[in-house]
Amino acid sequence: MKDLTDLYRGYGDDRLPPGQRETDRFPVLSKSGTPSWTPEEWTFEVWGAVSDPLAYTYEEFRDLPAETHLQDFHCVTGWSKFDCQFTGVPFAEIVDRAGVREEAEHVMFHSLDGYTTDLSLSECLEDGVLFAYDYDGEALPGDHGGPLRVVTPQKYAYKGAKWVTGVEFLTEPERGYWELRGYSDSANPWAEERYS
Ligand SMILES: Nc1nc2c(c(=O)[nH]1)N[C@H]1C(S)=C(S)[C@@H](COP(=O)(O)O)O[C@H]1N2
Numbered sequence: 800m801k802d803l804t805d806l807y808r809g810y811g812d813d814r815l816p817p818g819q820r821e822t823d824r825f826p827v828l829s830k831s832g833t834p835s836w837t838p839e840e841w842t843f844e845v846w847g848a849v850s851d852p853l854a855y856t857y858e859e860f861r862d863l864p865a866e867t868h869l870q871d872f873h874c875v876t877g878w879s880k881f882d883c884q885f886t887g888v889p890f891a892e893i894v895d896r897a898g899v900r901e902e903a904e905h906v907m908f909h910s911l912d913g914y915t916t917d918l919s920l921s922e923c924l925e926d927g928v929l930f931a932y933d934y935d936g937e938a939l940p941g942d943h944g945g946p947l948r949v950v951t952p953q954k955y956a957y958k959g960a961k962w963v964t965g966v967e968f969l970t971e972p973e974r975g976y977w978e979l980r981g982y983s984d985s986a987n988p989w990a991e992e993r994y995s
C-alpha cells in the first residue's frame with residue numbers, strides 16, 4: 800500500500816486544508832443521483848490525442864496493473880475525509896497504453912450521468928490520481944461512483960469523476976461541468992481555489 804496522506808506537504812503546512820472540517824463519514828455528493836449501471840454493461844474508452852484509442856471491459860480493466868493508496872478526500876463544500884483506501888489503475892498507466900500524443904495537453908473525464916471534469920495532463924500524472932474500483936478492499940459502492948471513479952487527492956473532489964466511462968485527451972484546455980458553472984478550474988484545496 801502506498802501512503803499518500805503526506806501529499807499535503809507539497810501544498811501547505813496542514814493536512815486539513817483551510818476552511819475544511821474533518822468527518823469520519825463518507826458523504827455522497829452527486830449532481831443528479833446514482834445512475835444504475837452494472838459492470839457487465841460497462842466499457843471504458845480512451846480517445847482524442849492518442850495513437851491507440853482504447854476500450855476495456857470491466858474484467859479487462861481489473862486485470863491492468865493496479866495500486867492501493869491511502870489518501871485524503873476533500874470536498875469543496877467543506878468536508879474532508881482522511882485515510883481513504885482506494886485501489887485502481889494509475890492515470891499514467893492509461894497514458895502509456897494509449898500512446899498519448901505529444902500535442903495532448905489537457906484531459907476531459909466523461910461519466911454516465913453526463914458529468915464531466917477537466918484537468919491538465921501534467922496534473923493527471925501527479926501521484927495519487929487513480930481510476931479506482933475498490934474502496935477499503937471492497938468493490939466501490941455505486942453511490943461513490945462504482946464500478947469506477949477517478950480520485951484526485953491533490954484537488955477538490957469534484958475533479959474526480961464518478962461512474963467514469965472514458966477519458967478524452969485534448970490539445971487545448973476545455974472546462975467540465977462544475978468548471979463551467981463557477982467552480983475553480985485549478986481546485987487546489989490548500990490555496991482554497993473553490994470558485995473562479
Ligand atoms: N459523475 C459524477 N462524478 C462526480 C460528481 C457527480 O455529480 N457526477 N460529483 C463530484 C463532486 S462535487 C464530489 S464532492 C465528489 C463526491 O464523491 P462522493 O459522492 O463519493 O463523496 O464526486 C465528484 N464526482
Ligand SMILES: [Mo]
Binds near residue numbers: 874
Ligand atoms: Mo463536491
